Amino acid sequence: MVKEKKETVLSLLKQIKDILLEGRGPVSKPLFENKRLICNADGNFTDKQLPLIWAKEDLPTKMTQAEAIEACKKLGKGWYSASDKEFESIFDRTRYNPAIIPEAEVLGLKTDDWYVTRTPHAGNPGLAWCVGIKDGVVYYGYKDIKYYVRPVRSSQ
Numbered sequence: 137m138v139k140e141k142k143e144t145v146l147s148l149l150k151q152i153k154d155i156l157l158e159g160r161g162p163v164s165k166p167l168f169e170n171k172r173l174i175c176n177a178d179g180n181f182t183d184k185q186l187p188l189i190w191a192k193e194d195l196p197t198k199m200t201q202a203e204a205i206e207a208c209k210k211l212g213k214g215w216y217s218a219s220d221k222e223f224e225s226i227f228d229r230t231r232y233n234p235a236i237i238p239e240a241e242v243l244g245l246k247t248d249d250w251y252v253t254r255t256p257h258a259g260n261p262g263l264a265w266c267v268g269i270k271d272g273v274v275y276y277g278y279k280d281i282k283y284y285v286r287p288v289r290s291s292q
Contacts, residue, residue, distance in 0.1 A: 235272030
């Protein structure tokens with residue numbers, strides 16, 4: 137009897153920890169909401185400024201632009217690699233490391249390397265636009281180099 141109660145209490149404490157510290161839990165309504173982003177029950181974030189849902193995390197490995205586009209398609213209907221403009225919408229260049237609005241810190245974007253976007257470079261077919269979260273920089277990079285990838289999809 138004591139062991140069963142202890143396990144029940146431990147289970148409840150874990151659920152509370154998940155809700156408070158990780159922003160997720162076994163509920164169907166939003167678990168976390170700030171001025172810009174709402175954490176959904178599935179862990180993804182609905183952007184209130186753009187008609188967009190940010191994936192809860194990056195894809196597990198760095199990828200080339202072509203690999204990123206294909207991997208995002210495999211996530212399901214509507215998922216794609218974020219564009220340079222979508223990333224720029226969360227930049228705050230008065231900040232550094234990360235150079236993003238405070239509300240977007242919940243996305244856990246990495247600052248040690250670049251993110252490749254789906255946006256091609258108009259002047260050179262071998263280049264793609266990439267973003268640096270550390271500095272809030274948009275710059276071109278070679279499409280065949282591997283970068284971080286953050287999937288997004290329309291919220292409409």
